[in-house]
Amino acid sequence: MTITKTLTSWYSIHKRDLPWRNTTNPYYIWLSEIILQQTQIKQGLPYYEAFVNNYPTVFQLAKAKESQVLKLWQGLGYYSRARNLHATAKYVAYELHGEFPKNYKGLLKLKGVGDYTASAIASICFNENTAVLDGNVYRFLSRYFGINTPINTTNGFKTFKALAQEILDKNNPAEHNQAIMDFGSRQCMPTNPDCTVCPFKESCVAYNKSLVAALPVKLKAKKPVKKYFNFLVFISSSGQTILEKREEKGIWKNLYQFPLIETEKATHLNDFKSKLKTYPLLNGENYELILFNDTDIVHKLSHQHLHTKFWIVNLNKLPTSGIPIKNLRDYAVPVLIEKFIDDFNF
DNA sequence: AACACGGGGAC
DNA sequence: GTCCCAGTGTT
Structure with a gap:
């Protein structure tokens, strides 16, 4: 045979x-x-x-x-x-x-x-x-x-x-x-x-x-790198938020996300607040900052472990053009963002 | 040749 | 935690 x-x-x-x-x-x-x-x-x-x-x-x-x-x-x-x-x-x-x-x-x-x-x-x-x-x-x-x-x-x-x-x-x-x-x-x-x-x-x-x-024999993969992501979830009094398209090559290219600030290590409320003072989008704006998740959400990918905080930024008027929150689900987003949208009751 | 690229599921 | 999944493109 x-x-x-x-x-x-x-x-x-x-x-x-x-x-x-x-x-x-x-x-x-x-x-x-x-x-x-x-x-x-x-x-x-x-x-x-x-x-x-x-x-x-x-x-x-x-x-x-x-x-x-x-x-x-x-x-x-x-x-x-x-x-x-x-x-x-x-x-x-x-x-x-x-x-x-x-x-x-x-x-x-x-x-x-x-x-x-x-x-x-x-x-x-x-x-x-x-x-x-x-x-x-x-x-x-x-x-x-x-x-x-x-x-x-x-x-x-x-x-x-x-x-x-x-x-x-x-x-x-x-x-x-x-x-x-x-x-x-x-x-x-x-x-x-x-x-x-x-x-x-x-x-x-x-x-x-x-x-x-x-069997089979397979060479070991590299260990994933840790990254620290801070997403800014803008919420205006008229019910708008900001999404950005990831244009650069690399992970999630051409998908959307909330404005992202990446840091070298995990941040806390006070040092993140002072970091935002030099953030262009919020320069001179009045806003309220609330941390959504007390402990980091760890999103595990094959090559990266993303330690993530979602920061809610309440303000009267967006500092730049945004989209109605009710349209959030029209955009292609990474699973990490999708899960947040599901968990956060807008 | 080595590396980046997602997310879910099995164990 | 580790490994795998009807792999491909870039450097």
Whole structure:
């Protein structure tokens, strides 16, 4: 029995019924693949439904404003995916007349489409023999073949990509690729897989050498840096507040937030008050300052831990142009801000 | 080659 | 707390 026959036999019983499994339309496959990058299916599924419903074709996505696309993406993270999604939709709609490239090489040129996504679309939509290599495939291959090369290195990528390509079913790459990913996700899972029911238990190197928990090998990530954020939540007597768009590159680009003052360490009421005396927006203004959260809210991201205070600034008239508080929810904001808006009773 | 980029969920 | 998730782009 070949690997691929065992995989597809397993897949015929255990495959999940997912909305993008019933189509080979590259627009829908592309949409699902971008949404699922570094994202579990359970988390991405409602976003896929929302995008399909709001933008049934690439032309409608192309016509949308980026702010609308980011609003629909709100909460999913890695927002460059949404910005690249929109840019690519415009490119496909207006430069390629709505037709996605029909092979790996062409797909790879699209913004937000890398080796994995190009391989997935090329195989699923166009039956091109390009093996996918995602977290699930890394895990299965490293265990089955007993390979301890770290997966998050250039050498690891080359090694596992070549192996994935070697075992790819050249007669049915679409089925093979989806089967191997589902298998990694549902049978050969990261922790405590039930290897006693695994169809590969006779030949799996990791299982037979008790290396399942040790594979795959992955180089350690850096520790996240701590940052100290102070958001100024302006509230005017006419019910307005101030939102700013994050224009600079980096985290949350093109999302909105309350005016932010970042400090080197945690602040307290009195030193923050004196700090505000040199803050341009509040220079010479009369206002009342109230700290919303007594203890810092710690928002944990992969690379940053954000220790956050929300300062309520009550005043008669805003020092600059603002927006009605009732319109706050029209703007795409980070989850940290969204949670505050939910918790604070405006 | 190393790093930045979100947020949720499992253990 | 640690690790992972249908990875990609930048430096």
